Amino acid sequence: MYLQQLMLDIFQKFDGQRSETAAFHLICGKRSGQTIQDVGTFGLEAYFSIMPKLSKQQYLEAFEQLIENGWVFYDEQKTLQLTTRGKDVLEKSNAFHFNGWFYRGNEHVFFKRLSLIVQTFSYVKVKDFRFNPIQKDEEIQAWVKYFLMRHPYKDPSFHLQFRNEIENSIKNLHISEQAKQIVMFRLTGFHLTGWTWQQLASQFDCGELDVQFMFVELLHTWLDLLTLESAQFPLLYRLTENIRIENLLTDSTQKTADLFKRGYSLEQIAMMRHLKTSTIEDHFVEMAMIIRDFPLHQFIDEADVEKVMDVLSTTESKRLKIIREQIPQFSYFQIRLVIAAKGGEYNVRA
Amino acid sequence: MYELEQLLQQHFGYSTFRPGQKEVIEAVLQGQDVIALLPTGMGKSLCYQLPGYILNGPVLIISPLLSLMQDQVEQLKRFGEKRVVALNSFLKANEKQKVLQHLTNYRFIFTSPEMLALPIIQKEFQKIQFSLIVVDEAHCISQWGFDFRPDYLKITEWIPKQHRPPILALSATATKEVVNDIKNYLHIVQPFEYIHSVERANLHYDIVKTQSVDEKFNWIIDHIVKTEGPGIIYTQSRKKTVAYAEALTAHHIQAAAYHAGMGALDRQFIQQQFLADELEWICATTAFGMGVHKDNVCQVIHDHIPATMANYMQEVGRAGRNGDDALAILVYSPKDEEYTQYIATEELPESFHVGLYEEYVKRGENPKKMLDLNQISETGYRVLSYWMEQLPPEKAIQKLNSLKQQKVEQISQVATFVKEDHCLREHLVAYFDQKLEQKPSNCCHNCGINYNDIIKKRNGMTEKKELNTWVERLHLILPNL
Numbered sequence: 001m002y003l004q005q006l007m008l009d010i011f012q013k014f015d016g017q018r019s020e021t022a023a024f025h026l027i028c029g030k031r032s033g034q035t036i037q038d039v040g041t042f043g044l045e046a047y048f049s050i051m052p053k054l055s056k057q058q059y060l061e062a063f064e065q066l067i068e069n070g071w072v073f074y075d076e077q078k079t080l081q082l083t084t085r086g087k088d089v090l091e092k093s094n095a096f097h098f099n100g101w102f103y104r105g106n107e108h109v110f111f112k113r114l115s116l117i118v119q120t121f122s123y124v125k126v127k128d129f130r131f132n133p134i135q136k137d138e139e140i141q142a143w144v145k146y147f148l149m150r151h152p153y154k155d156p157s158f159h160l161q162f163r164n165e166i167e168n169s170i171k172n173l174h175i176s177e178q179a180k181q182i183v184m185f186r187l188t189g190f191h192l193t194g195w196t197w198q199q200l201a202s203q204f205d206c207g208e209l210d211v212q213f214m215f216v217e218l219l220h221t222w223l224d225l226l227t228l229e230s231a232q233f234p235l236l237y238r239l240t241e242n243i244r245i246e247n248l249l250t251d252s253t254q255k256t257a258d259l260f261k262r263g264y265s266l267e268q269i270a271m272m273r274h275l276k277t278s279t280i281e282d283h284f285v286e287m288a289m290i291i292r293d294f295p296l297h298q299f300i301d302e303a304d305v306e307k308v309m310d311v312l313s314t315t316e317s318k319r320l321k322i323i324r325e326q327i328p329q330f331s332y333f334q335i336r337l338v339i340a341a342k343g344g345e346y347n348v349r350a
Numbered sequence: 351m352y353e354l355e356q357l358l359q360q361h362f363g364y365s366t367f368r369p370g371q372k373e374v375i376e377a378v379l380q381g382q383d384v385i386a387l388l389p390t391g392m393g394k395s396l397c398y399q400l401p402g403y404i405l406n407g408p409v410l411i412i413s414p415l416l417s418l419m420q421d422q423v424e425q426l427k428r429f430g431e432k433r434v435v436a437l438n439s440f441l442k443a444n445e446k447q448k449v450l451q452h453l454t455n456y457r458f459i460f461t462s463p464e465m466l467a468l469p470i471i472q473k474e475f476q477k478i479q480f481s482l483i484v485v486d487e488a489h490c491i492s493q494w495g496f497d498f499r500p501d502y503l504k505i506t507e508w509i510p511k512q513h514r515p516p517i518l519a520l521s522a523t524a525t526k527e528v529v530n531d532i533k534n535y536l537h538i539v540q541p542f543e544y545i546h547s548v549e550r551a552n553l554h555y556d557i558v559k560t561q562s563v564d565e566k567f568n569w570i571i572d573h574i575v576k577t578e579g580p581g582i583i584y585t586q587s588r589k590k591t592v593a594y595a596e597a598l599t600a601h602h603i604q605a606a607a608y609h610a611g612m613g614a615l616d617r618q619f620i621q622q623q624f625l626a627d628e629l630e631w632i633c634a635t636t637a638f639g640m641g642v643h644k645d646n647v648c649q650v651i652h653d654h655i656p657a658t659m660a661n662y663m664q665e666v667g668r669a670g671r672n673g674d675d676a677l678a679i680l681v682y683s684p685k686d687e688e689y690t691q692y693i694a695t696e697e698l699p700e701s702f703h704v705g706l707y708e709e710y711v712k713r714g715e716n717p718k719k720m721l722d723l724n725q726i727s728e729t730g731y732r733v734l735s736y737w738m739e740q741l742p743p744e745k746a747i748q749k750l751n752s753l754k755q756q757k758v759e760q761i762s763q764v765a766t767f768v769k770e771d772h773c774l775r776e777h778l779v780a781y782f783d784q785k786l787e788q789k790p791s792n793c794c795h796n797c798g799i800n801y802n803d804i805i806k807k808r809n810g811m812t813e814k815k816e817l818n819t820w821v822e823r824l825h826l827i828l829p830n831l
Contacts, residue, residue: 118827118828121828122827122828125828125829130428132424132428132622133424134615134618134619134622135615136420136614136618138445159828160828160830162828163824163825163828166824167821167824170820177819177820180820181817181818181819181820181823183820184818184820184823184824184827185823187823187824187827188619188622188827189826189827189828190827191626191628192628192823192826192827193619193622193623193626193628194615194619195619196606196612196616196619196620197613197616198592198595198606198607198612198616199606199619202596202599203817
């Protein structure tokens, strides 16, 4: 149900211009030019990579459910649209608080650290120093060990300070009580083992995936808060180390960006990297979207940018083909660059 | 001279050995090859852990299951051992490199048969003077080795024939046949053998015959509602594990499903909940059990005919580890034998797969394409390619047929046991080539059995508990001073 509401929101933003497959790639966080560009074009940063492990089968089942419920349909032009009932459902559902673009799965690393620290405090309290760690990942274990060594982890008042930070930060999140419960029940303490997704799903009478999405959503808002109010929650803030993604470019695009910075042209980069020009163009589009001072004017004149922007804000469609028909003097690449660089602005204007 | 008991106390905090441990350890220390059959939960691991502190050079432990390996590494770490490592596919490339460069720094090195098949590992291992090579769950060489785990057959390839370290083969249950296989494949000559009796006087065996799958399901739920756990239901499909768990939860019984399709953390949650008595019943596929040490399990229920007697023995053996009376019930319905046969043989390659494989090779293509084209399962391909490399095609077909035959035969042995009208205990013990000294009261279905003498009746119905709020839960885990 939660996944379906989420899909409705994505389809609404796609506005009939992308298929359900594009939404799947978005949720999984596919690092392809098309998906990254969709993020910019339709303002879908929130949902990027929120469930990398989602299987195609699970997704298609959820999609079929949407069709069966009569919430979405394909119209005569074969575009995916919300029905009136679908729009109604979406309007009545709570606003989502995902922030996938900046976390991309790293939120789980944060939670793993947290859960091992909490488990340690809980066992230290009963003087059990030989407990079975709930997190097996050695990197996580090493990180937590490092953290504990630098804090008075055997001191009960320190545990309380840590607990207060958890309590006071979560209290302030505008998110359902259920999501807060889910996160707390995924934690493990002395004789208080965490619950499986299946156990939580049957408790809340929903699907396992729904529970997992709510979990991720809470972590995103929580991480946003901790980043914003780091002074207020100094201990938890330390747990967010290297969690938020600072370099948003994908690896391959980063290489292209480095060469571009060193003065090579698009064509030269394609040759040097043995990649197709179209691939490098994808990289540039991604760069235009992410890098704040991307030199757009090297590819299209200032005055022409305005022309493209005008067409973008007056044309309902976001399909490149339809847009270009009105301004055939510009290449697809130029139009894509403008969309990427100015995505936010013309969305606001429209 | 070292005093074994003293070392036992010093490193593991126990004052006495369990039956068999000392004999096995002494033989190992004398440099003999050893085959030790000790029941699960009786401290098999100690048989190599203690020698690790006496012998010079690392001990290599070959373990078939990653989860089991993880469990043993953690156990050693909890005893304060830092020089222990698991060399398996979970390690990232750079970590693996680091471990390989410092192999001699470790006291205990765990690895899997798959890892041992890699040339790079073999090369590094040949440089090391291991003090002991341990083959854990050695019955896999025979039970699975022929088909599902061909890698297990290759684990000794890299070991030098001359001046090799002694080998310790460990298993919980094995017949004479299997012990012979172990000797042959590990090239063990004249080993010291310690064979613990498979007889467990506190286990009581019942067989329940039902007419249909539905009746079987209902009988099990009804039985669990009336009696007390903790217990394990073993079933054959992931779907069924969830169905049982949901039916029991509907009766407010703390139950949960367990199968290999769940995430690693979720599986841990279930194991730990069960250990901490937060869960009363586990509804599991055969994936559950290895490395789970819970003493107070008092019931094990099978809703199917297991694929081998050894499987059955291992699974019921998880009950009554604390010595209290425990109940093993096998509930079956008419088509069960066929169903187990279907499951056990569905992944085995057929003779037409041999033909396909041949065609690919003839065309100069990689036969692995069969996998991409969904012409064969992954397990099936592993078996097929192993035997195609070992044998000419006609012989491979024969081999595959005989494997299938073997599986069918093993299942029919279990079916014979289930339909036995004499003492089940005698049958079990005889199957493992041992003799029964004496029968306990409430012995089995055929000798007469009364549940009330073995397990407790459930006392009233458990109430559905209100779920804690998030703040309550947080305060429970991290309580006030």
